[in-house]
Amino acid sequence: MADDAELLRRAREGDMRALSALYEQYCRVVFARAFLETGSRADAEELMQDVFLLLWKKRRKIQFAGTSALPWLLVCTRHLSANRRRHNHRRTTQALPADLRTGADSEPEAKAVRAQLMARIDASVARLEPIDQEILRLCAVEGLTYQEAADALGISHGSVRNRLGRARAVLRADAAAYTEGGS
Template structure:
């Protein structure tokens, strides 16, 4: 039997009610989910709300999830896009029922093409992260996902500040290349 990915293990444990496993999923994926929401909504407050709503829905739906692939991020990205679309519809409905002048900055529809690109981008980033070595994945998780400073990540991993800085720079360059491939496609 092939070894399960970290996401697959966390998802199985969380689906069985393990809150610490769900917290691990949250910590690993909250930033990408937030940026997907922010990209759709263009509002920090709404993106934060939708991010939280995404994880609430994910917690509720995890017992029925049949994870395809190694990463749970594409599934979370799909939930996030639906939550963001619901938020946009609510904004439009609220705007139509107020006496104030309409806010022309709110889109009337959600651009499906942008959503597909976001899903492809999330999948490509998740796949690219999966190709990283264990130390590089941990450096990326700590610095990019959890917001650790270089020195704090270095202390946590028992390596030097320079190792964290150099490896993270290389990982970011690799991810930028992957993102460029999706955008140029």
């Protein structure tokens, strides 16, 4: 079997079989990385296809670091995923009404309530143990799965699930006390 540099050379000459060979060799790894980036099978499949399409489009300009195509493919996967997240964020933000997009409130009372609520949430989160704060950030804010958060923190899936459940219970209790007029 030809090495990756040879396959790229042949692809530069228009050999689709060379691209197919690279695809067959690396599609599973690229898909796995794409799934970690997106958390969705459908999005990961689309991202993987985009990576190999980009490989084909840029085949004349690409220089692999070393003899393997894998580092280029994985970096490309990460960059395309980040671009997609930025694009989706912009599209979502642009769909919001202008006053929500800027965070401007028409009523001074609404600003005060929002500031008070945010301070309350920050105080509740600050009461959590540092590991629970990090789990909450990874799962609730960044959207990682329990397993991805567990891998990132070097703890078990069950620990993430249990700690996140307890952290959410604390936040719910604080929110309930706040909405009932408690301090």
